[in-house]
Amino acid sequence: MSLLRVSASGALFAPCCRSLCGGHWSAVAAAAPSARWRACTPVPVPHRSFSAAAGPGSSDSGDGGAGRLRGGRWLRAGAALLASGALLGSGLRRAHLARREGPGEEEALLDRLAGFMAPPVSPLSVLLAAPRDMKTRMEVLILDTQAQVCRALQEADGGAEFIVHSWQREEGGGGISCVLQDGNVFEKAGVNVSVVHGHLSEESIQQMKSRGKSLKTKDGKLPFCAMGVSSVIHPKNPHVPTIHFNYRYFEIEDADGNKQWWFGGGTDLTPTYLNEEDAIHFHKTLKEACDEHGPELYPKFKKWCDEYFVIRHRGERRGLGGIFFDDLDSPSKEEVFQFVQSCTKAIVPCYIPIVNKHRNDSFTPEEKLWQQLRRGRYVEFNLVYDRGTKFGLATPGSRIESILMSLPLTARWEYMHTPPKDSKEAEILEVLRHPKDWVH
């Protein structure tokens, strides 16, 4: 695939001969930016200063580590240790700093981390040791995205707060699950980050092979590292649509020591009723994010989305689509990352205005019932077809509560429910059966 063009400027540090768990660095020169491309600016993060408190930096793990936290608060528990060098081993931090990146870069990374919902999944020492490795950058991006979205949702809800669970996976890695349940606006909103590594299950290997990946296993094993941010937001009001997004990064090392990497992701909208203005706003915002990286991207990924989110046995799509892509591994890791970053930046502006517009709309019991029936279809897609859910359920040691937080709080299945012709219910069904172009 050749989907992205050069967007980075200046010299890049790219991982080279680095195993999935660590390694060394070599500097490489990036190609010059194309004239019609502009560099993406990083997602803005509030600058926070540390305050001293006791407690480990990344040990708020396991299901016991739950709490109603706001981004940044966790650092009160962990920053003191970090500042004292304990997390890198006493005395090592400053030496490392001088050797590798210079103090400014490390401080900047620490500042970004300070805004997150919980301590990063990877130990701070690992992140600080390799701030320019794609795994570090992607982990920071997904944690950042989680924090931005959670704050925006919490503000829109105006009542409930996110419950934050940091958890560890026995086989390697862990995650941070943020769930807001039974709020003023949102019935169930989950924003999950996971950073896992280990060996792929046979089932997962088969799934990947079935979509054309050449994967040579050794004794049936395949080391992998996968990370992503994933979210489904189910509002209460049937006039506020459900949104889903997921951005992920994979690295796999096959039996010959060859490494493969790719990005995947997407953002899509599932309304209960059709509102054309909302559909246009949503798709337009995504298109603008894509267009920064090439005019061919939005049409291609919009079509991919329409083709992916199909409930085949119903002959209809889950929602109004958006963008979707997978196995994106060209033209370069840096360029795909920049594109993914733009996509994550578009989440809040494509959705929150729609939430605020409809959150106080009145609705009838019949409209609520139709929402519940559509929620049933959402469950059908996720459990029967969704690749991410299947990957999660098939991966040993996965955190099921995090994977299935995508399911709505309530859903309904009525036998032979058929909306009357020319009804609002029939109107959205028509679009789900025959997807439209919302922006040109």
Added chain:
Amino acid sequence: MSLLRVSASGALFAPCCRSLCGGHWSAVAAAAPSARWRACTPVPVPHRSFSAAAGPGSSDSGDGGAGRLRGGRWLRAGAALLASGALLGSGLRRAHLARREGPGEEEALLDRLAGFMAPPVSPLSVLLAAPRDMKTRMEVLILDTQAQVCRALQEADGGAEFIVHSWQREEGGGGISCVLQDGNVFEKAGVNVSVVHGHLSEESIQQMKSRGKSLKTKDGKLPFCAMGVSSVIHPKNPHVPTIHFNYRYFEIEDADGNKQWWFGGGTDLTPTYLNEEDAIHFHKTLKEACDEHGPELYPKFKKWCDEYFVIRHRGERRGLGGIFFDDLDSPSKEEVFQFVQSCTKAIVPCYIPIVNKHRNDSFTPEEKLWQQLRRGRYVEFNLVYDRGTKFGLATPGSRIESILMSLPLTARWEYMHTPPKDSKEAEILEVLRHPKDWVH
């Protein structure tokens, strides 16, 4: 497998050199019945006489063919044609009768058919032409079971009636779906019969191969005939358990013209709360049905049930089990059929007494909520693991509304719901995680 012994007495007519759609007959002698076996009596069906009315015998098909029908009423529309010989071609019926089976046998079959919820799926002419073919006998058995169960449920509900849909499958065959929704006792009760034939999808062939079947395809095709009765009953009251049963028969013809046949089935109970007396009654009734055919059957099929209905990602079973078996193709077609018949006879007595015992139990909102969460788990099992659901969703032209009528009317997913220790909710979870023996 050698699970059943001889139970039939006298001469049998067995299909021989008969294609999946028709053929000729040859008489074979059955082995003498074992002393410790007794023949199963057929499921009793009310005797009804025909009354003349216009309309085709088995053309109440397609989704337009719905109606609130009681068993037998459909014959008022179809019997006149049959009696006049129209369904077999004018004048052919009596000639056929004299040549093949004798008038008594055919009349007996017609009497049984009269008690069903709708006309059989196969044309009456096909059934009457080969009343002793296993496909005919199984179709009659599953229609009979549907009628018996629907009547018993309707009586227990005391309010709502079953909606009956006869439907045809473009690729071959069809079915009869009976659904009672929002009754006094039952939230959703579906009893479905399907008789389908055609060619298996590649996905279905792979599924069958994965469980050890040797299937040689020709140009990737495999002719099959499958029929079964399948039911899930979800009551309103959380103290009345959900029941599921399914009994099915398969015939497959491979590229070399070799035929394979097998039966599968089972009945299992999914309560919201544990009631040991109910669990014992349920399992004891099933055990008695199995014991008629060999003492080894119940323990074997009880274990199989516990192993099959596992929600793997949750580490728990769907319910309290019951019996489950598949690929049953020995010691003989007749003997397995007799066993399956005994199982179908046990459905009403194993369940209806439990319904009547608890239908008026009082319950709290918290108990209703727990029921809804367990319904969510039911959905997870059915959509992620259930082989029948997967086969249905993967079979082109399947009737989705019939396959997914197993899903409850309403379900719920709460993030991180954990019942308190020593609660009634924790009590049933314990049994779902560690299944018990209920009868010895």
